[in-house]
Amino acid sequence: MPDTPTYLAGDCGGTHCRIRLYDQHGNQLAEGTAGPANASLGLDVMMAAIIDASEDALTKLSSTQIALSSLKAGLAIAGLVNESLRRKFCEMDHPFASLCAETDAFVARLGAFGTKDGALLITGTGSCGFGVVQTQSFYVGGWGFSISDQGSGARLGQLAIRRAVQAFDAIRPSSPLCEEILKSLGGTAASAHHWALTAHPADYGNFATVVFAHADQGDPVADQLLTEIATEIDELVSALVNKGSKNIYHMGGLSGAIHSRLSDETVRYLVEPEGDTFDGALLLIKEKLGLTNSHSQVP
Known part of the structure; x- marks a missing residue:
């Protein structure tokens, strides 16, 4: 086991978990991946994915x-917003030498702006905004798929499936997008309903690429859905601006693909980051920021 510290930086999202290992000089040593690690899926599920990606x-x-027990871990965890979840996270057992974490928005903003003012908007499987203005921090959205996550991949997938079911019931006109989605879910509204009973946000988010593909082919329903999602993202940016954020980094799986549909007013506030989520996770460790879990099982 090496005497010098090895850092574990994690990006734990609703679609997958990515782990990178770094030496004490910040040089990347290796990267690992695993399945979804959103805190809303359950802390045991989350930690299992983190351990799988780390291994x-x-x-x-x-x-x-290097053993798990020698790693100093810093994690960006999607969905770590509920106070009860945050408290339980700090009390759960883990296999690392040390462990600190914060929401994915907090850590990504830290990587993008460091200690300077600035805001981050994530539109991936879920969505969340986080800003810091003159040492005051605030969130916009990020309250989970069931009540929030506007402008996200999961939201786009859900809207597309809803539209496909409406087409099946002859409530609204169909299109090639509606036909493909319904076929992939069994071909009927009843089969789509059965699928939805156990579907997770990442399952809905998987349909986002299908919508973009059909929009490129001129599908009117796909085009309408992307316009709706772009409007929701415009609203998130407007909320961040109204709270004082003038520099906003837009990231996540939808950010590039949806950019051309955002309003000019939104685009004028978007900037490039200084670093990424992994840079933020390293700062989290080195500056001892965020939540600290002292329940290491290392002897």
Whole structure:
């Protein structure tokens, strides 16, 4: 086991969990991946994915063998907003030498702006905005798929499935997008309903690429849905601006694809970041920020 510290930086989202290992100089050593690690899926599910991704990264190290128990971990965790979840996170057992974490928005903003003012808007599987203005911090959205997540991939997928079911019931006109989605869900509204009973946000988010593909082919329903999602993102940016944020970094799986549909007023506030989520996770560790879990199971 090396004497020098090895840092584990994690991006734990609703679609997948990515882990990167770094040496004490900030050089990346390896990367590992696993399934969804959103806190809203359950902390046990989340931690299992984090451990799987960490072990995947460890197997890719070229020489030095490093144990989980020697890693100093900093995690950006989607859905870690509920006070009860945050308290339970700080009390759960873990296999790392040390562990700190914050919401994915908090950590990504830290990577993008460091200690300077600025806001972050994530539109991936879910959505969340987080800003800091003159040491005051605030969130916009990020309250989970059931009541929030506007402008997200999961929201887009849900709207598309809803529209496909409406077409099946002859409530609204159909289109090639509606036909493909319904076929993939079993071909009937009843089969789509059965699928939805156990579907997670990432399952809905998987349909986002289908919508974009059909929009490129001129599908009117797909085009309408993307216009609706772009408007929701415009609203999120407007909320951040109204709270004092003038520099906003827009990131996430939808950010690039939807950019051309955003309003000119939105685009004028968007800026490029100084670093990414992994940079933020490293700062989280080194500056001892965010939530700290002292329940390491390392002997």
